[in-house]
């Protein structure tokens with residue numbers, strides 16, 4: 001059943017403006033080019049409150065991905081099934097103006113600003129679809145789904161990446177939060193090289209700031225890791 005788009009208030013629009021304004025000051029030095037280019041392509045700006053359908057028209061043309069409005073949190077098989085069908089859930093609300101760096105659930109800032117820019121890239125989009133398809137092939141083994149949760153969490157949500165300009169943020173969960181951006185690149189974080197085994201063995205709490213993060217050498221390193229992930233889960 002499709003979700004009716006929320007009618008956003010002037011206060012909601014001010015929240016968007018404030019967050020995008022703050023992000024713009026620092027993101028070029030913090031976040032990877034894949035994200036920055038996607039933000040440009042999608043035309044995400046502080047002076048224009050985003051309209052999902054406008055964003056989707058660009059995404060569909062480029063990579064045949066689209067955002068779909070959801071109420072609440074999409075988890076587990078429901079979430080992987082969306083990815084398998086080249087869809088990404090977008091929260092139908094924006095966080096409270098009182099605390100710009102906190103959201104109780106994924107909102108339009110986290111999902112549309114944080115995640116959707118990455119889906120302008122065909123290889124990234126194809127990777128996410130294949131990841132969703134592999135996870136869905138284990139949907140009848142719910143005890144194994146935590147492997148996919150951890151993999152997704154420490155890469156697509158909270159990954160770091162080494163670039164010629166230095167270490168940058170690769171994860172949308174970090175990229176969409178001013179506080180997480182600062183913290184993730186600070187010396188308070190333990191940074192470990194990415195490997196399938198390392199991320200799948202690492203438990204996490206969604207309600208705490210991430211003190212241990214995994215760093216990719218390139219996006220391709222991540223894209224090339226799906227066979228290993230599938231084999232690992234098959235053998236559990």
Ligand SMILES: [Fe+2]
Nearest residue numbers: 106157172173
């Ligand atoms: Fe997310």
